[in-house]
Amino acid sequence: MRYTIYGAVALSVVVLGLAAAFPWLKLPLILALCYGLAALGIVVLLRAGQISFGHAMYACIAGYVVAYLSQRFPHLDGFALIGLGTLASLVAGMLIGAFVVRYREIFFGMLNLALSMVLFTLLGKFYAYTGGTDGLRVGRPTLLGVELARNGFETALLVLVLVCSLLVIWGVQRYFRSSAGEALMAMKSNEMRLEYLGISAKKLLWQGYVLSAGLCGLSGALFGLSQGLVTPEMGYWLRSGEFVFIAILGGSGHAVGAFVGALLYEFLKMYAAVLVSGAWQLLLGATLIVIIYFLPSGLTGLLRKRRAALGGEQ
Amino acid sequence: MLALLDGVSYAGLLFLVALGLTFIFGVVRILNVAHGSLYACGGYAAATLGLWMGQGGDSLALSLGALLGGALLVGIVLGTVLMLLLRQFQDRDPILQLLVTFGAFMIFEDLQRMIWGTQPYFVSDVVNQMGTSELLGVVYMNYQLLFVPGAAVAVYLLLQWFLRRTLMGRQIVAVTHDREVATAMGINAKRVAYLTFVVGAMLGSLGGALASPTTSLVPGIGADMIVLSFAVVASAGLGQISGALIVALMIGLARSFCVYLMPEMEVVMPYVIMVLVLLMRPQGLFTVAQARRI
Numbered sequence: 001m002r003y004t005i006y007g008a009v010a011l012s013v014v015v016l017g018l019a020a021a022f023p024w025l026k027l028p029l030i031l032a033l034c035y036g037l038a039a040l041g042i043v044v045l046l047r048a049g050q051i052s053f054g055h056a057m058y059a060c061i062a063g064y065v066v067a068y069l070s071q072r073f074p075h076l077d078g079f080a081l082i083g084l085g086t087l088a089s090l091v092a093g094m095l096i097g098a099f100v101v102r103y104r105e106i107f108f109g110m111l112n113l114a115l116s117m118v119l120f121t122l123l124g125k126f127y128a129y130t131g132g133t134d135g136l137r138v139g140r141p142t143l144l145g146v147e148l149a150r151n152g153f154e155t156a157l158l159v160l161v162l163v164c165s166l167l168v169i170w171g172v173q174r175y176f177r178s179s180a181g182e183a184l185m186a187m188k189s190n191e192m193r194l195e196y197l198g199i200s201a202k203k204l205l206w207q208g209y210v211l212s213a214g215l216c217g218l219s220g221a222l223f224g225l226s227q228g229l230v231t232p233e234m235g236y237w238l239r240s241g242e243f244v245f246i247a248i249l250g251g252s253g254h255a256v257g258a259f260v261g262a263l264l265y266e267f268l269k270m271y272a273a274v275l276v277s278g279a280w281q282l283l284l285g286a287t288l289i290v291i292i293y294f295l296p297s298g299l300t301g302l303l304r305k306r307r308a309a310l311g312g313e314q
Numbered sequence: 315m316l317a318l319l320d321g322v323s324y325a326g327l328l329f330l331v332a333l334g335l336t337f338i339f340g341v342v343r344i345l346n347v348a349h350g351s352l353y354a355c356g357g358y359a360a361a362t363l364g365l366w367m368g369q370g371g372d373s374l375a376l377s378l379g380a381l382l383g384g385a386l387l388v389g390i391v392l393g394t395v396l397m398l399l400l401r402q403f404q405d406r407d408p409i410l411q412l413l414v415t416f417g418a419f420m421i422f423e424d425l426q427r428m429i430w431g432t433q434p435y436f437v438s439d440v441v442n443q444m445g446t447s448e449l450l451g452v453v454y455m456n457y458q459l460l461f462v463p464g465a466a467v468a469v470y471l472l473l474q475w476f477l478r479r480t481l482m483g484r485q486i487v488a489v490t491h492d493r494e495v496a497t498a499m500g501i502n503a504k505r506v507a508y509l510t511f512v513v514g515a516m517l518g519s520l521g522g523a524l525a526s527p528t529t530s531l532v533p534g535i536g537a538d539m540i541v542l543s544f545a546v547v548a549s550a551g552l553g554q555i556s557g558a559l560i561v562a563l564m565i566g567l568a569r570s571f572c573v574y575l576m577p578e579m580e581v582v583m584p585y586v587i588m589v590l591v592l593l594m595r596p597q598g599l600f601t602v603a604q605a606r607r608i
Contacts, residue, residue: 051409053347053416099593105408106345110544111592114585117541121581237537241416248413279428285420292410292417293402 007256036262039246041215049188054116059220060235067136078141089217097209123232135231251298325566326466331521332546337514340490341507350540351422356519357526360384385523389516545588
């Protein structure tokens with residue numbers, strides 16, 4: 001609990017401070033927090049020892065639902081759009097989850113990847129509904145009935161994303177500490193033992209999967225609103241890879257980790273775009289391998305090590 | 315009819331790449347995500363060699379040599395690099411090992427873009443040199459009609475013979491089956507594992523090399539191929555060579571029939587097959603029931 005409060009306060013101070021000091025950073029900060037939300041979804045699965053190379057599809061689903069609804073019903077409020085987008089991802093996660101939780105490790109990861117590739121291709125092909133590879137535009141909706149100009153909208157969105165992130169950190173951390181969350185963690189070490197205790201591993205993983213799909217959906221809905229555009233790229237495997245990267249960087253020790261990782265990642269990306277524009281993937285891949293080698297439990301793993309050094313105090 | 319032959323040719327490629335994936339899985343027990351870039355690099359290397367050697371003259375032997383040479387070169391070099399990399403992570407969590415190959419995939423993907431650029435590559439000398447033949451009034455390229463499926467079948471038969479009849483092949487089977495027991499029997503497991511890995515890598519890049527004359531090489535083909543070949547391997551059951559051949563044929567044919575009947579579904583078809591197979595038989599079509607490994 002202590003770390004949750006520290007982390008939440010630090011995160012808010014950093015984000016709001018940076019946004020106040022450098023107004024042009026608002027959009028990158030929103031995007032970073034969106035990435036953090038999605039990466040947290042990956043972290044949930046990571047705690048169960050599973051990895052998904054296709055979770056960008058849930059962000060993509062939510063983004064497209066938001067875009068489609070905002071075109072069909074221009075008067076729909078921003079909050080309703082976000083809610084409906086996330087709901088769509090949750091439902092998709094429930095259905096797909098019922099199928100993929102029967103598989104582990106490689107099969108789990110690759111099935112997700114396969115499904116996301118299918119979605120990616122379909123979005124590119126059905127031009128009439130999805131706008132093909134050009135994507136769909138998302139109009140700027142009202143927020144709680146208030147119409148905002150571009151600048152005000154961005155500020156409101158930043159605050160909204162931050163509040164969402166804080167709530168999610170609190171909620172997910174509660175889940176991690178709950179018996180369901182602890183049991184999910186046990187799946188990684190010994191699934192059979194879990195079954196002998198009378199807990200259904202499938203059901204457990206399904207819950208985690210739906211949660212992670214919802215988190216990615218929330219991220220996608222907010223992402224689509226802040227960008228004003230959704231494209232199939234949102235569901236490409238590279239995006240899923242970025243989520244995995246952030247999750248590994250942040251580590252699975254604490255829910256705040258994903259957001260710290262996402263902020264670091266966004267700034268790394270901003271500088272890398274200037275310095276080594278052509279070798280971005282290369283840099284990402286190399287960093288991933290280095291992190292796994294030296295810091296296999298991520299940034300929050302450092303925290304845990306320190307806690308252990310202090311004598312296991314919570 | 316046209317669809318049938320197209321499908322067989324495509325299945326040949328798919329089979330080679332999927333076979334390589336199975337081989338590598340056999341030794342390191344993880345899925346090599348970087349296999350897709352082996353395929354892509356094999357294609358590029360063969361095309362480059364073809365351009366370079368083709369300047370001398372217009373001979374079929376040279377072009378074929380370029381294809382094989384490119385595949386061997388990429389297989390040995392990248393295979394060794396990957397193997398050495400993975401050895402550093404031998405005792406880690408399987409998930410982390412999987413991520414290491416994913417990282418390697420990203421690196422290779424960019425390297426390949428730096429070396430060969432983003433412009434499509436197209437070297438089709440071999441296809442022209444092999445000529446065409448007419449079948450039921452339609453003109454086919456011999457390359458696609460005979461050579462690619464022929465190469466796949468040749469590799470299949472050769473491997474079956476190698477794995478069953480030679481000492482080295484039997485050692486590979488033993489190490490793949492149970493590394494510890496094989497070591498206890500006095501097999502140098504490390505050496506055999508390395509060899510298997512490189513053979514797998516070569517098969518992957520051979521698939522790419524054979525594909526290069528008939529498909530244009532663009533960035534991103536690696537990602538498509540890894541997913542496709544995984545679909546084959548997963549549907550057939552990991553480690554099933556004959557099974558992979560049959561499933562590759564199934565997917566290849568289904569795909570090319572889709573091209574003719576409903577083009578929108580073409581890309582989705584392999585996944586549909588995989589999902590259906592896994593729904594009914596989670597361990598794959600041809601695996602004999604055994605203790606769960608996945």
